[in-house]
Amino acid sequence: MNRTAxxxxxxxxxxxxxxxxxxxxVRNGQIPHFKVRKKIFFRVDSLNEWIKKQEQNSMKELx
Numbered sequence: 001m002n003r004t005a006x007x008x009x010x011x012x013x014x015x016x017x018x019x020x021x022x023x024x025x026v027r028n029g030q031i032p033h034f035k036v037r038k039k040i041f042f043r044v045d046s047l048n049e050w051i052k053k054q055e056q057n058s059m060k061e062l063x
Contacts, residue, residue, distance in 0.1 A: 004044055004045070005043055007041065008023060010042075011031075014044075015051075023040075031047075031050060032046040
């Protein structure tokens, strides 16, 4: 993926979840995002780092 910022729909596709799930995660402060004129965006680098942290947390729970 060559873009550095994604829309909520693109972030949902990237993560394999429904767009509404993305909005819920934003409201709950569970996913990194930023706003430009009230529109929500997601940096690809931030999402990749977030995925790594989620993976590490899952591994800790299994141990």
